[in-house]
Structures are given as C-alpha cells and as structure tokens.
Amino acid sequence: MSTPMGFGRMHRKEDARFIRGRGNYVDDVNLPGMLHGAILRSPHAHARIVSVDTSAALAHPKVRAVITGETLAGLNLAWMPTLSADTQAVLATDKVRFQGQEVAFVVAEDRYSARDALELIDVEYEALDSVIDAKKSLDEDAPLIRDDHEGRADNKIFDWEAGDRAATDALFERAEVTVAQDMLYPRVHPAPLETCGAVADFDKVTGKLTVWCPTQAPHAHRTLYALVAGLPEHKIRVISPDIGGGFGNKVGIYPGYVCAIVGSIVTGKPVKWMEDRSENLMSTSFARDYHMRGEVAATRDGKIQAIRVKVLADHGAFNGTAQPTKFPAGFFGVFTGSYDLQAAHCEVTGVYTNKAPGGVAYACSFRITEAVYLVERMIDVLALELGVDAAELRMKNLLRSEQFPYTSPTGWEYDSGDYQKTLQLAMDMAGYDALRREQAEKRERGELMGIGLSFFTEAVGAGPRKHMDILGLGMADGAELRVHPTGKAVLRVSCQSQGQGHETTFAQIVAAELGISPDDVDVVHGDTDQTPFGLGTYGSRSTPVSGAAAAMVSRKVRERARQVASAMLEASPEDLEWTVSESGGSWTVSGTGVGKTIQEIALAAHSNLELPDGVEGHLDATCVYNPPNLTYPFGAYICVVDVDPGTGQVKVRRFIAVDDCGVRINPMIVEGQVHGGLADGVGMALMQLMAFDEDGNHLGASFMDYLLPTAMECPSWELGETVTPSPHHPIGAKGVGESATVGSPPAVVNAVLDALRPYGVRHADMPLTPAAVWRAIQGNPIRT
Ligand code: MCN
Ligand code: CUM
Incomplete structure (x- = not known):
C-alpha cells in the first residue's frame, strides 16, 4: 500500500512495533531497584472496618512497606476527589462500600511476595446490609452508603433534567397514540486487553515524581496529582x-495509582502496581447501569411529537464518572436522537449503590450510548404499536438535511447531516425489501429471522471550554509542530492513543496541510514533559479537537513558510500561492510556476538567509484549539439475525453499517474503529453483563463469566459511508471512535425482538443470551 500525501488509506505506522511485539506497555517498564505493590481488597459489599492488623505482613522478609487507610489519613490522602467532584476512598478507613474496594497496599521486593503478604493482613469487618439494586437505593429503609458525607440522609447523588416538561406533557395529553417501555441498559465493562497499572518513581534528590500509567488523559492526571498531593506540577511527569x-476504562485516577506513588515516596524506590483481570473487572470503571423508562407521543399516522424519559442511574459507591462538570448525566440529553419532534423532557436521578464506581466508559460518548439505545428501542416499540415498518417509521421522522444546523428540543446544536440518504444507502446495501420477503416466507415455516435497524446521532469532541470542563480544567487542546531543517516534522499533541492509530492519522493531517509524506511526520503524545497541555482522549474528541489543533498549527507553520519563501523568491507574500502537486507542497509566485518546496523553505528558514523584519526564522508553531461546538457524526445500521426457537440461540447473520463521520482522514482506520465497535455492540446485546448476587458478590470477575465476543459471534461486517463534513471543523472531520459501539446494540436487540414478533414479545433486556431469549419465547421475559 503506497503512502498517500495526506488523507487516504495507509497502514498504521505504529503497527510496525505492535505486530513485532515491540510495543512498550506499563508492565514493560522496569526500573533498577523497582519494588512491587499489591492491593488487599474487600470481600464485602458493605462493612464497617473494625481493625486492620498488618504486623504479620510487615514481618514477611520481602515486604518493604504496608500502607493502610490510616497511613494515608496521616498524609491527608485517604480520600481523593473523583472526576465528578465527589470523593472516593483511596484505601478504606471507616467502611468498605463495594466488593473489591481497596483496603491495604503491600510493597514487596517482587510481585509474588506482595501477593503472598496480602494474605497475612488481618482485617476485622462488621458486615452491614447492602444496596445492590438501584431501584431500592432510595427506599426509606435502605442502608446509608455515604455516611462519610456530612448531613446526608439518603443515597441520592443528583437529580437532573433537560427539555421542556410542560410542553412535553401537553403533547402527551393530546396525543393520538402513546407508548411506554421500561428498559435496562445493564452494567457492562470495557475490559481492555491491558489492565490498569502504574509505575511510580519519586526521586528524593530532585523532588521529581515520574508516573507511568496507561492514562487517556496524562495532563489532567498530572494537574490533579499536583492539586491533591500538593506536589509542584513542574516536578511531576506523567508518561x-x-x-x-x-x-x-483509563480516564480516571484509580486508588492503585495513588498507592504506587505513596509507596515510592515511602520506600524511596520505584514501585510498580499492575492489577490482574479480576481486579480490573471488579473495581475499575464499569459502564452504563441505566434503568430507563421511555415514552413516545405520536399521531396515528406515525409522526412522532414528543419523547419523555425517566432514568435511574446507578453510579456505584462513589460518583466517579468522568464527564464534563455541567453534565451529571453525561450527554444523555441528546436522547431525542435523529428525529424531528416538537418537545422532549427527561429526568435523571443518580444514586449510590454498593457496587464499584464508574459509569462513563466503554465507548459511551458520555452516555449517548444509553440515549441512542433508548430512542431506538422506543421507535421499534412505536412501530409495533402502529403496525408499521420500522424503517418506514424512521424515514418519516428523521431530520431533513435542510434543517441543519438543527437545535434539538433539549438544546443541542447538530452541525450537519443528511440522514435520509444514509438510511437509504444502508437499506439498499441490505436489500431491505428482499430481506422482509425472506422473513415472511420463513415465518410461514416457523423459522425465526429478525431484521433490526438503528439510526444514531452522536455529539463528540468536547469543548468548547466555557461549557465543558473536568474539575475546572477546560476542554481545549494544545498542539506544537516543528519542521526540521531537512523538512521532517514532529507534531506534539495532548491527546493520547489507546489503539486508535493517532501516530498515523495525525501525521496524515500535518502531511495534508504541508504537502509532505506522513512518513516524514512523527507524532509525540502521552508524555507531559514532551507535549502541550490538553484534556486527553475520550468522548471521541481527539480528531474533533486535537485533530483540529493539528490542522491549525500546520496552517500557522505554512503561513510562516510563506514569509520565508517570500524572502527566498524576492516576491511579496501576497503574490504567493500554496500548491500541492505529486512531489509535495510549495509556495509559488502566482502565475509563474516559480516556487519553493516546503523542504527548501525549511532549510532556508534555518539558514543564513536574510529574513525581513518581524520574520523569526525556523519553522515551528504552537496553537490551542477551543472547539466552537461538538461534531455530530451519525449512521444507519441494519442487523439480520436468525434465532433458534428451540434453544434461544441468536446468530448474527449480517450487519450493514453506514457511518458518516464527515471527511475521513484514513478510511482504513475508520473502518477498523467501526469493526471494533460493532463487535462491542454484539457483545453487549447478546452476552455481556456485570452481574451481582443480592449480597453484592460480583458474579463476573473473570472471562469465564464475563463474556467477550469473538470472531465466531461476528459476521463479516458490511460497511458503507456517506460524507457530510462538519462545517466548523478545519478539515470537516467528525469523531468516529465510539460510533459503532453507540449505534449497534439497539440494531441487534431490535433484530432479535423482530424475530420474536410471532410470540408477541415487545421488549427484553440485554444481554439476550440463549436463556433470556428462550424465556421470552416462553412468554416470560425478564421484562415485557
Ligand atoms: N478518524 C479518521 N477520520 C475521521 C474520524 C476519525 O481517520 N473523520 C480516525 C482518527 O484520526 C483516529 C481514529 O479514527 O485515528 C478515532 O478517532 P476519533 O473518533 O477522534 O476518536 P479518538 O481518537 O478520540 O478515540 C477515542 C475513542 C473512544 S472515546 C473510545 S472509548 C475508544 C475508541 O476511540 N477506545 C478505543 N476506539 C478505540 N479503539 C481502540 N483500538 N482502542 C480503544 O481503547
Ligand atoms: Cu465513554 S469511553 Mo471513551 O469516551 O474513552
């Protein structure tokens, strides 16, 4: 595959090291004299800590330190702020509030001894009643989980609402048709291949703390460490x-990171802590856990008028969700989806339960996953009620291209879209009418085939900073670009790749702007000493924000090059025009064909060439990009399933996904992102669930019980694209990293329920395991 000069398909530059086993992960970091930490975790979901005896552990010959909540309390570090301005215990002092909560930290000479010594710590607990079911958390007699909060009387975290209640209620009162449906988006876990961990190295002589950890937001972590621990920020380096x-999963700061840091300060040695798979599944950021009730008001002929939603949001024992401050329910407010309607209202109540904290993870676009699932299930429920085809109903209600920019009833300004075209393409690719005929024939024979649709709109690329911040840190991103004398470039960005291919696509952005090869651009990220400040990667914000910064900083450099070229060509800058040919970019004297390539200009910029006053020389620039708005990617998905009526087994036979993320920088990477997200969707729809028993015992703490989809469960994805550029993004790109995870679960669920139509099943909650489907067929789904 040849390398394009800018946008286009090219192999990922980073894969050269990944496929040769030369990647460098946190667990690959090994420092001289490094010690190893391990965490003792609570076996109870809710219990008072009576005593912690560490003497036997300390007597272990290889143990160097045992840190408890009490040790941390002495340093004022027993509690830390969460990204939602709540507090979270680093190591428990008073109570444990979920099974798997951090109680003590052992530092030993090797990983095995650290683990062994955990068993020597004697903790006496006094078990308390726990609240596992969010629906019971606000009961009068529910045990109070956060008695550490002064004056708190119940388990409610927040009430939040959006939209116009009165206008919505009025439409419901007059509506010809209304439907309502309860549904649960169950608790799931992103389960990345690499678990969380950290290596902390505090140098007593220089006072410098270096922390290696797989964070999606290195700069935000550094600032928070500085604010919380009182360490000077310039002495902290997060890599x-x-x-x-x-x-x-890697947005937040976990107790283990803080423990590794304290461990290093206490022992004077570097300390590594790596969690195992069970710890990752039990204690780090889960996702979803939204109990939702949706209602739709419509006319008899299928025009949707209003949507009303009530949500009970289970945030676990600490409100550790990572979302912009003003949005306690994330971006759930976009729940009106892709449809043209008159009014909408939603209420979200967040509650504490005795489960692990988190809530915003797993390619969620800040809860748009839940919002899209809700509205796309509701459309199918309405189609069933009206007896109309689900595709037809969507087509009739989708926003029309002339309505953009469109302000939704809850106040979101969608930047651009051409929804009908995208849905039509998906239907054409699927052969929708033929599929419906095939389904009808199969139904005659008693075979269960289902066709499910979903149409999603996302809002990704958080900023602008005046509306969006985390703990006061505004969501804008910096970029720095330096072009060396020989025309090779280094781009430094504040976002951080977890596998999305930024080293390739960001190089392509610079390459397109400067007319050089992406092979000549190195992308530096993930090191606070090496990169400008910015809030990091989540909510698919890298391309919308850092990608825009990369384009803007390249344009600054290009303008700088124009000044230098004007001195070289002895022409006024206004007479120069930028051209990109096969051989690259140049500034050329208009109408003459005489010009200088960017490489020639780079050399001259560093040479003894006399430059006009005010032109500094060298070719570099910095910029901070504060996005004017979010970008709104969208897509139409169609899933075809076959269901075995005897066993309830679902087979996803086909999956058609048409995505519109505006201009695609690297279509191959975009397709890879979509493939991954579609697999996520099949997994959530059919098999994933973080289950607990009524005492709060975690029932899915290994991959034996928490199931991930494999190639066996996935069909060969059929992808299509439409391109509706974002009008406000410098290269017209919208984010795509979470689109398929957001959009695919309702398509799969709608398909399964469409297959079950002969049994009169209106709804069943995810995951639609064979047992759940079978129960639904027996007329006894978990929820109808
Ligand atoms: N891209 C493109 N053209 C576009 C849009 C994006 O070529 N119009 C490219 C980007 O340049 C980038 C990739 O596609 O290389 C994803 O871009 P973007 O949508 O900007 O998303 P982010 O890079 O911000 O990635 C974050 C997003 C999130 S929030 C989750 S969660 C998720 C996801 O990406 N986590 C992932 N995809 C993942 N993919 C992998 N392999 N691993 C993860 O952890
Ligand atoms: Cu919500 S998962 Mo991603 O935004 O890192």
Missing part, C-alpha cells in the same frame, strides 16, 4: 506509554 486498549 502514558503504549496502551493496550482504553475504551474509557
């Missing part, structure tokens, strides 16, 4: 090396 998948 996020190669990351084996993040999916939102």
Whole structure:
C-alpha cells in the first residue's frame, strides 16, 4: 500500500512495533531497584472496618512497606476527589462500600511476595446490609452508603433534567397514540486487553515524581496529582506509554495509582502496581447501569411529537464518572436522537449503590450510548404499536438535511447531516425489501429471522471550554509542530492513543496541510514533559479537537513558510500561492510556476538567509484549539439475525453499517474503529453483563463469566459511508471512535425482538443470551 500525501488509506505506522511485539506497555517498564505493590481488597459489599492488623505482613522478609487507610489519613490522602467532584476512598478507613474496594497496599521486593503478604493482613469487618439494586437505593429503609458525607440522609447523588416538561406533557395529553417501555441498559465493562497499572518513581534528590500509567488523559492526571498531593506540577511527569486498549476504562485516577506513588515516596524506590483481570473487572470503571423508562407521543399516522424519559442511574459507591462538570448525566440529553419532534423532557436521578464506581466508559460518548439505545428501542416499540415498518417509521421522522444546523428540543446544536440518504444507502446495501420477503416466507415455516435497524446521532469532541470542563480544567487542546531543517516534522499533541492509530492519522493531517509524506511526520503524545497541555482522549474528541489543533498549527507553520519563501523568491507574500502537486507542497509566485518546496523553505528558514523584519526564522508553531461546538457524526445500521426457537440461540447473520463521520482522514482506520465497535455492540446485546448476587458478590470477575465476543459471534461486517463534513471543523472531520459501539446494540436487540414478533414479545433486556431469549419465547421475559 503506497503512502498517500495526506488523507487516504495507509497502514498504521505504529503497527510496525505492535505486530513485532515491540510495543512498550506499563508492565514493560522496569526500573533498577523497582519494588512491587499489591492491593488487599474487600470481600464485602458493605462493612464497617473494625481493625486492620498488618504486623504479620510487615514481618514477611520481602515486604518493604504496608500502607493502610490510616497511613494515608496521616498524609491527608485517604480520600481523593473523583472526576465528578465527589470523593472516593483511596484505601478504606471507616467502611468498605463495594466488593473489591481497596483496603491495604503491600510493597514487596517482587510481585509474588506482595501477593503472598496480602494474605497475612488481618482485617476485622462488621458486615452491614447492602444496596445492590438501584431501584431500592432510595427506599426509606435502605442502608446509608455515604455516611462519610456530612448531613446526608439518603443515597441520592443528583437529580437532573433537560427539555421542556410542560410542553412535553401537553403533547402527551393530546396525543393520538402513546407508548411506554421500561428498559435496562445493564452494567457492562470495557475490559481492555491491558489492565490498569502504574509505575511510580519519586526521586528524593530532585523532588521529581515520574508516573507511568496507561492514562487517556496524562495532563489532567498530572494537574490533579499536583492539586491533591500538593506536589509542584513542574516536578511531576506523567508518561502514558503504549496502551493496550482504553475504551474509557483509563480516564480516571484509580486508588492503585495513588498507592504506587505513596509507596515510592515511602520506600524511596520505584514501585510498580499492575492489577490482574479480576481486579480490573471488579473495581475499575464499569459502564452504563441505566434503568430507563421511555415514552413516545405520536399521531396515528406515525409522526412522532414528543419523547419523555425517566432514568435511574446507578453510579456505584462513589460518583466517579468522568464527564464534563455541567453534565451529571453525561450527554444523555441528546436522547431525542435523529428525529424531528416538537418537545422532549427527561429526568435523571443518580444514586449510590454498593457496587464499584464508574459509569462513563466503554465507548459511551458520555452516555449517548444509553440515549441512542433508548430512542431506538422506543421507535421499534412505536412501530409495533402502529403496525408499521420500522424503517418506514424512521424515514418519516428523521431530520431533513435542510434543517441543519438543527437545535434539538433539549438544546443541542447538530452541525450537519443528511440522514435520509444514509438510511437509504444502508437499506439498499441490505436489500431491505428482499430481506422482509425472506422473513415472511420463513415465518410461514416457523423459522425465526429478525431484521433490526438503528439510526444514531452522536455529539463528540468536547469543548468548547466555557461549557465543558473536568474539575475546572477546560476542554481545549494544545498542539506544537516543528519542521526540521531537512523538512521532517514532529507534531506534539495532548491527546493520547489507546489503539486508535493517532501516530498515523495525525501525521496524515500535518502531511495534508504541508504537502509532505506522513512518513516524514512523527507524532509525540502521552508524555507531559514532551507535549502541550490538553484534556486527553475520550468522548471521541481527539480528531474533533486535537485533530483540529493539528490542522491549525500546520496552517500557522505554512503561513510562516510563506514569509520565508517570500524572502527566498524576492516576491511579496501576497503574490504567493500554496500548491500541492505529486512531489509535495510549495509556495509559488502566482502565475509563474516559480516556487519553493516546503523542504527548501525549511532549510532556508534555518539558514543564513536574510529574513525581513518581524520574520523569526525556523519553522515551528504552537496553537490551542477551543472547539466552537461538538461534531455530530451519525449512521444507519441494519442487523439480520436468525434465532433458534428451540434453544434461544441468536446468530448474527449480517450487519450493514453506514457511518458518516464527515471527511475521513484514513478510511482504513475508520473502518477498523467501526469493526471494533460493532463487535462491542454484539457483545453487549447478546452476552455481556456485570452481574451481582443480592449480597453484592460480583458474579463476573473473570472471562469465564464475563463474556467477550469473538470472531465466531461476528459476521463479516458490511460497511458503507456517506460524507457530510462538519462545517466548523478545519478539515470537516467528525469523531468516529465510539460510533459503532453507540449505534449497534439497539440494531441487534431490535433484530432479535423482530424475530420474536410471532410470540408477541415487545421488549427484553440485554444481554439476550440463549436463556433470556428462550424465556421470552416462553412468554416470560425478564421484562415485557
Ligand atoms: N478518524 C479518521 N477520520 C475521521 C474520524 C476519525 O481517520 N473523520 C480516525 C482518527 O484520526 C483516529 C481514529 O479514527 O485515528 C478515532 O478517532 P476519533 O473518533 O477522534 O476518536 P479518538 O481518537 O478520540 O478515540 C477515542 C475513542 C473512544 S472515546 C473510545 S472509548 C475508544 C475508541 O476511540 N477506545 C478505543 N476506539 C478505540 N479503539 C481502540 N483500538 N482502542 C480503544 O481503547
Ligand atoms: Cu465513554 S469511553 Mo471513551 O469516551 O474513552
């Protein structure tokens, strides 16, 4: 595959090291004299800590330190702020509030001894009643989880609402048709290949702290360490090396990171802590856990008028969700989806339960996953009620291209879209009418085939900073670009790749702007000492924000090059025009064909050439990009399933996905992102669930019980694209990294329920395991 001069398909530059086993992950970081930490975790979901005896562990010959909540309390570090301005215990002092919560930290000479010594710590617990079911958390007699909060009387975290209640209720009162449906988006976990971990190295002589950890937001982590621990920020270096998948699991700061840092300060040695798979599944950021009730008001002929939603949001024991401050329910407010309607209203109540904290992870676009699932299930429920085809109903209600930019009833300004075209393409690719005929024939024979649709709109690329921040840090991103004398470039960005291919696509952005090869651009990221400040990668914001910064900083450099070229060509800058030919970019004297290539200009910029006053020489620039708005990618998905009526087994036979993420920088990478997200969707729809028993015991703490989809469960994806550029993004790109995870679960669920139509099943909650489908067929789904 040849390398394009800018946008286009090219192999990922980073894969050269990944496929040769030369990636460098946190667990590959080994420092001289390094010690190893391990965490003792609570076996109880809710219990008072009576005593912690560490004497036997300390007597272990290889143990160097045992840190408890009490040790941390002495340093004022027993509690830390969460990204939602709540507090979270680093190591428990008073109570444990979920099974798997961090209780003590052992530092030993090797990993095995650290683990062994955990068993020597004697903790006496006094078990308390726990609240596992969010629906019971607000009961009068529910045990109070956060008695550490002064004056708190119940388990409610927040009430939040959006839209116009009165206008919505009025439409419901007058509506010809209304439907309502309860549904659960269950608790799931992103389960990245690499678990979380950290290596902390505090140098007593220089006072410098270096932390390697797989964070999606290195700069935000550094600032928070500085604010919380009182360490000077310039003495902290956060390095996020190669990351084996993040999916939102690696946005937050976990107690283990803080423990590794304290361990290094206490012992004077570098300390590594790596969690194992069970720890990752039990204690780090879960996703979803939204109990939703949707209602739709429509006319008899299928025009949707209003949507009303009530949500109970289970945030676990600490409100550790990572979302912009003003948005306690994330971007759930976009729940009106892709449809043209008159009014909408939603209420979200967040509650504490005795489960692990988190909630915003797993390619969620800040809860748009839940919002899209809700509205796309509701459209199918309405189609069933009206007895109309689900595709037809969508086509009739989708926003029309002339409505953009469109302000939704809850106040979101969608930047651009051509929805009908995208849905039509998906239907053409699927052969929709033929599929419906095939389904009818099969139904005659008693065979169960289902066709499910979903149409999603996302809002990704958080900023602008005046509306979006995390703990006061505004969501704008910096970029720095330096072109060396020989015309090779280095781009430094504040976002951080967890596998999305930034080293390739960001090089392509610079390459397109400067007319050089992407092979000549190195992308530096993930090291706070090497990159400008910015809020990091989540909510598919890298391309919308850092990608825009990369384009803007390249344009600054190009303008700088124009000044230099004007001195070289002895022509006024206004008489120069930028051209990109096969051989690259140049500034050329208009109408003459005489010009200088960017490489020639780069050399001259560093040479003894006399430059006009005010032109500094060298070719570099910095910029900070504060996006004017989010970008709104969208897509139409169609899933075809066959269901075995005897066993309830679902087979995804076909999956057609048409995505519109505006201009595609690297279509191959975009397709890879979509493939990954579609597999996520099949997994969530059919097999994934973080289950607990009524005492709060975690029932899915290994991959034996928490199931991930494999190639066996995935069909050969059929992808299509439409391109509706974002009008406000410098290269017209919208984010895509979470689109397929957001859009695919409702398509799969709608397909399965469409297959079950002969049994009169209106709804069943994910995951649609064979047992769940079978129960639904027996007329006894978990929820109808
Ligand atoms: N891209 C492109 N053209 C576009 C849009 C994007 O070529 N119009 C490219 C980008 O340049 C980037 C990739 O596609 O290389 C994804 O871009 P973007 O949509 O900007 O998303 P981010 O880079 O910000 O990635 C974050 C997003 C999130 S939030 C989760 S969660 C997720 C996801 O990406 N985690 C992932 N995809 C993942 N993919 C992998 N392999 N691993 C993860 O942890
Ligand atoms: Cu919500 S998972 Mo991603 O935004 O890192």
